Amino acid sequence: MNIRVSNRVxxxxxxxxxxxxxxxxxxxxxxxxxxxxxxxxxxxxxTDLQLLCASKAAEELQxxxxxxxxxxxMPSGENAYQVNLTFDGGQAVCVIxxxxxxxxxxRV
Numbered sequence: 119m120n121i122r123v124s125n126r127v128x129x130x131x132x133x134x135x136x137x138x139x140x141x142x143x144x145x146x147x148x149x150x151x152x153x154x155x156x157x158x159x160x161x162x163x164x165t166d167l168q169l170l171c172a173s174k175a176a177e178e179l180q181x182x183x184x185x186x187x188x189x190x191x192m193p194s195g196e197n198a199y200q201v202n203l204t205f206d207g208g209q210a211v212c213v214i215x216x217x218x219x220x221x222x223x224x225r226v
Contacts, residue, residue, distance in 0.1 A: 163191035163199035163214065171201040171212035174220045181205045 163171075168188035176184040186205040194200035194213050198221065203210045213221040 161193055163188075163201055167191075167199060167214050167216075167218060168201050170218055171214050171220060171223075172203055175203050175210050175212055175223045176205070178223050179205075179208075179210060179225065181207075186210070 162168075168191055172186040172188050173184075175181070176186040179186075183206070186203050188201050189204050191199050191201040198213055198215045201212045201214060203212060209226045210223055211226055212223045215221060
């Protein structure tokens with residue numbers, strides 16, 4: 119009899135834990151990103167433009183190994199995006215238009 123009661127209690131605790139985890143996920147998804155968050159802007163550059171910026175920055179800045187990664191992006195003026203990049207030894211900002219033309223690359 120004690121084993122059955124213990125199993126029921128354990129099952130009840132497990133079910134309660136699962137429900138609290140699910141409830142926690144639902145409330146956190148309703149939160150608005152804070153300023154400075156990677157995706158604080160509602161609009162980001164398309165992935166292909168971010169990767170193009172990273173590739174061009176690796177060439178222009180002569181990054182050893184070519185490992186330049188986009189970390190965030192946002193609109194920059196009309197029909198253009200600012201892409202923030204990181205690499206071993208520094209960071210850079212790339213501005214690229216919607217057609218894929220890199221307008222500038224600057225170390226920061």
